[in-house]
Amino acid sequence: MARKGIVVGGAGGIGQAIVEAAIQAGDEVIVLDRGPGSCGHFVACDQSDPASVEKAFAAIDEAFAGASPDWMVATASISRRHGVLDADPATILELLKVNVLGTALVAQAAGRRMRDARGGTIVVITSIAAAQAWQNESFYCVTKAAQAALVQALAVELGPYGVRVNAVGPGPVDVTSRDMVSTRNDGQIMSDIIRRTPGRRLAAPHEIADVALFLTRTTWVNGQTLYVDGGYLASGMLE
Secondary structure (H helix, E strand, O other): OOOOOEEOOOOOHHHHHHHHHHHOOOOOOEEEEOOOOOOOEEEOOOOOOHEEEEEHHHHHHHHHHOEEEOOOOOOOOOOEOOOOOOHHHHHHHHHHHHHHHHHHHHHHHHHHHHHOOOOOOHHHHOOHHHHOOOEEEEEHHHHHHHHHHHHHHHHHEEEEHHHEEEEEOOEOOOOOOOOOOOOOOOOHHHHHHHHHHOOOOOEOOOHHHHHHHHHEEEOOOOOOOOOOOOOOOOOOOOO
């Protein structure tokens, strides 16, 4: 029987790679995003809006004929460039609303259904920014660390109901998004990133998708953030 999955932010980037891989594996996948992607059953959703999330999950209930989803991967996030002392309140609140509140809202909606069904798994796409500071993206890092903490809280509270919750923390990925800050045009930054990565390249989206879907299938990993960065975090002083 095909597994029933949800990808939040599945219309592009890493999310789309997850949708494509899951469909290829035979899963039935619903894509929650603000606009449709190229595959999957699309349901419009703004994860930072509680009413939009509630409406989207009502549509999911109908699409799955009342069955609980077997898995959900939450990928939707935004980033903004700013100095830690220069970020205005509106920018900070925007990041918190989308990345923290939004992730919490979709996790709550999926988690309630999985709790009642006594099983399921949630994966949040966070970032290596949860584990280190990035100059001029400070509050993005704050939100990613908050996502990792949310994953642990959900894992502890939902574990007794047979629900596992984990995170994937990608390093630099060769993907563009309308909502993410791009360093593609800064040759020095890109050169430094690739030089610090032992594999001397960026990750491909499908390499992150493979790990996210692995976490939807494994049975005894819970409350963890698995960093998928080609060794970026392991690199210290370089010659």
